[in-house]
Amino acid sequence: MPRNKLSAFEQNARHAIADNLKKYMHGMTQADLAYKAGIPVTTLSGYLREKSTPNAGNLEKLANALNVKKSDIDPRYTFNDIMDFVEQAPKETYRVKPSQIPSNFTSINNENIKYVPLIGTIAMGTPITADQNIEKYIPEYFIGDVPDGTLFELRCKGRSMEPTIPDGATALIREQPTVEDDEIAAVLIDGEATLKRIRHVGKEVMLVPDNREYSPIILNKENPGRIIGKLIRYTVNFE
Numbered sequence: 392m393p394r395n396k397l398s399a400f401e402q403n404a405r406h407a408i409a410d411n412l413k414k415y416m417h418g419m420t421q422a423d424l425a426y427k428a429g430i431p432v433t434t435l436s437g438y439l440r441e442k443s444t445p446n447a448g449n450l451e452k453l454a455n456a457l458n459v460k461k462s463d464i465d466p467r468y469t470f471n472d473i474m475d476f477v478e479q480a481p482k483e484t485y486r487v488k489p490s491q492i493p494s495n496f497t498s499i500n501n502e503n504i505k506y507v508p509l510i511g512t513i514a515m516g517t518p519i520t521a522d523q524n525i526e527k528y529i530p531e532y533f534i535g536d537v538p539d540g541t542l543f544e545l546r547c548k549g550r551s552m553e554p555t556i557p558d559g560a561t562a563l564i565r566e567q568p569t570v571e572d573d574e575i576a577a578v579l580i581d582g583e584a585t586l587k588r589i590r591h592v593g594k595e596v597m598l599v600p601d602n603r604e605y606s607p608i609i610l611n612k613e614n615p616g617r618i619i620g621k622l623i624r625y626t627v628n629f630e
Contacts, residue, residue, distance in 0.1 A: 403506045404467055405441040407528035411464045412439055414527070415457045428456035466506055466530045503533045507563065509544040510584070519543060519566055519619055531563060538623055541566040545577055545584050547625065551600040552586055560627045562586060564620035580608075580616040589618065 397405075412435075416424055421439065425432040430449050437443035445453060445465065454461045462468035510519060511526040518524075520543055529544055547560040552575070556562065562577070570576045576589050578598055587598035587608065596616075598608040610616045 400504055401444070402441075404465065405438075405444055407506045408445065408465050409439050409441045410522070410525065411466075411527055412453070412457075414525075415459055415463065424453070424456060428452040463527060466528045503535075503537070505531050505533065505537050505542065507531045507542045507544050509546070509561070529561070538565055542623070543620070545586070547586060551602050551605040553602045555601045556586060556622075556625055557627055560625040562625045563623045565623050566620045568618055570618060570621045575622040576618045577620040577622065578610070578616050579619045580610075580614075584619065586622060 412424075421435050422432055425435045428435070428449070429452055434443070434449065435453075438445055450461050450465055450468075454464055457464070460468075506528040507530075508520050508525040509527050509529050510524050520541060531542070531544075543564050543566065545562045545564055547556055547558060547562055550558050555575075564577045570589050572590055573588055575586055577584050577586055578589075585598070585608075587600055590597040590599055590607075594611075596610040596618075598610065598616075600607065608614070608616075
């Protein structure tokens with residue numbers, strides 16, 4: 392019997408799992424990790440070659456062996472933790488008439504979810520989403536269509552964009568080399584990415600913070616930098 396074709400969601404999940412395993416192995420051989428986790432080498436090889444997906448038991452063994460969280464390997468578990476909480480809540484059944492459903496109601500399904508790379512340090516001369524720049528993959532949920540283009544995440548550090556963007560937020564960026572005036576862009580300066588509003592002043596580009604306690608930054612020949620993307624949205628964890 393032929394196997395069912397994987398959905399784009401499942402394919403993305405396997406790719407993210409394989410990438411995360413390779414990153415956290417830190418040079419460990421497949422044989423060493425398989426022995427430490429107590430799973431067959433062939434099973435681990437299937438995960439790394441994106442031929443199969445770890446079940447809950449094997450995922451926990453791998454996470455323990457690598458001393459990381461399950462969600463660090465399989466980003467779907469970030470979402471599953473929420474779903475576990477919902478499923479454990481008391482169940483009550485309600486009947487909803489079609490007329491009671493808002494016209495703009497959108498359900499979340501696998502096609503609304505995309506695994507987006509979280510970028511750490513950006514190596515000079517490499518594409519933004521090069522493997523060596525990626526810390527892990529994060530599931531992003533979209534109401535409606537997934538934005539076009541290459542997406543990546545950045546951790547926001549500092550207070551220069553407060554109150555608009557708080558310190559510690561995670562910013563979703565669409566890779567693009569230009570933005571319009573007053574849009575918020577991710578800008579690469581000396582290998583460090585920063586978020587600022589953009590103002591074009593002649594041949595120079597001004598990076599304007601929303602926090603008035605901080606001064607603008609001017610990009611020119613003496614202080615070079617480049618726009619690497621446009622802010623789509625940001626998220627904040629409360630813990």
